[in-house]
Amino acid sequence: MxxxxxxxxxxxxxxxxxxxxxxxxxxxxxxxxxxxxxxxxxxxxxxxxxxxxxxxxxxxxxxxxxxxxxxxxxxxxxxxxxxxxxxxxxxxxxxxxxxxxxxxxxxxxVGLQALRYQQLRNRLQAEGLFDAERKRPLPPHPQTIAVVTSPTAAAWGDIQKTLKHRYPGLHVLFSPATVQGEQAPESIVKAIERVQRDGRAEVLILSRGGGSVEELACFNDERVVRAVATCYIPVITGIGHQRDESLVDLAADACVHTPTAAAEKVVPSLSELYTQHQERVVALHEAVHDSWERSFNQLQMLRNRLRRLRLDQKVQQEAQRLVWQRQKLIQITVGRSQQAKQHLELLREKLASLDPKAVLQRGYAVVRLENGAIARAADELAVGQDLLIQLGQGEVKVKVTEITTKAQRHKEVDG
The missing domain is CATH 2.40.50.140 (Nucleic acid-binding proteins)
Known part of the structure; x- marks a missing residue:
């Protein structure tokens, strides 16, 4: 060793x-x-x-x-x-x-069955049959629903009892089907087709109670999955299993784990609706009361402000202010008018002092030529030339007999 x-x-x-x-x-x-x-x-x-x-x-x-x-x-x-x-x-x-x-x-x-299940799931998922975008919302208050399940199964009784308790007066269409065994897939497909041909249902429940993997195999059948995916009525599944999802669950618009849960989800409870209605009524009363109180308080506040402002006094004060403004305006206008009159009189006097007629009145005369031009220098005149002399009162026509210029006058004075 x-x-x-x-x-x-x-x-x-x-x-x-x-x-x-x-x-x-x-x-x-x-x-x-x-x-x-x-x-x-x-x-x-x-x-x-x-x-x-x-x-x-x-x-x-x-x-x-x-x-x-x-x-x-x-x-x-x-x-x-x-x-x-x-x-x-x-x-x-x-x-x-x-x-x-x-x-x-x-x-x-069940390894082989599981492998086939996974392969089918991958293929259908690749086609988009499980996409969330395809799923439609369930109607909130349906009046007619359809149920596809076995007539002898406890699921049908549970669904009837739940629907009657939650929503009395609901119209329920029953489309029976075999939900176990080799004939189940074809039976379920035909039951769904009957509901679609009828055309009255607003939502469809596909359900059965719990069972083994073999018993629930029909809900993984490709024919059933495609029938659910292409159904024009929204479909909810309630299949009694807790551990795994079936392919039908993935293709349905909504899924739950039991038939009772499917019936609860598909219709609202009248008692809950009544409670919600009462809560809305109370909330509405409170909202109206709160709005009334806010409006009343705002009105009181405005009244108080009005009392504090005393508008009658303010109107009287404004009227007095306007009287004062009017008097002031009149005073300013009268003063400016007097100033304008004084300035006008001054201009009149100044204009009168410059008037040639006023000069003539003081004894001066204006000598004009025959063409009306004023004679300004003696050397511009000629002996024998006719002149017009303008006096303060009237005119005189004369003839030049002698002309003495400024230079001659100075010479005579010097001699």
């Missing part, structure tokens, strides 16, 4: 490297299928870490599905789920641990 031992002890690194080479290079462990139950799961920023163990909990293995691989998984690991996992063994020397790197996950026992 000792002959198989190394001559010297291995380091921890050496030992883990040896174990890593054994596990990661093994052909079987590079691509191995493992079945077990998910006992714990923890979402990390790099991926989903979980533990897979046997049902009797005698053994477990740590697993990781990296973020890049999560969208490709047919089934997201959830605690309590039985899964079949495809992965490869990876050793982590620093922790001295190994774990399974996950490449694919399938539900245990």
């Amino acid at each position: 000792n002959s198989y031992l190394p001559d010297t002890p291995l380091s921890v690194t050496g030992l883990t490297d040896y174990i890593q080479s054994l596990l990661e290079e093994d052909k079987i462990l590079r691509q191995v299928w493992v079945t077990g139950e998910v006992s714990s799961a923890n979402h990390h920023r790099s991926g989903l870490f979980f533990t897979l163990q046997d049902c009797d909990r005698t053994a477990g293995i740590k697993c990781v599905a990296w973020n890049s691989q999560l969208p490709k998984l047919a089934q997201i690991p959830i605690p309590g789920e039985q899964l079949i996992i495809l992965g490869s063994i990876r050793v982590y020397p620093q922790r001295g641990e190994y774990q399974l790197t996950v490449w694919q996950t399938l539900p245990a026992g």
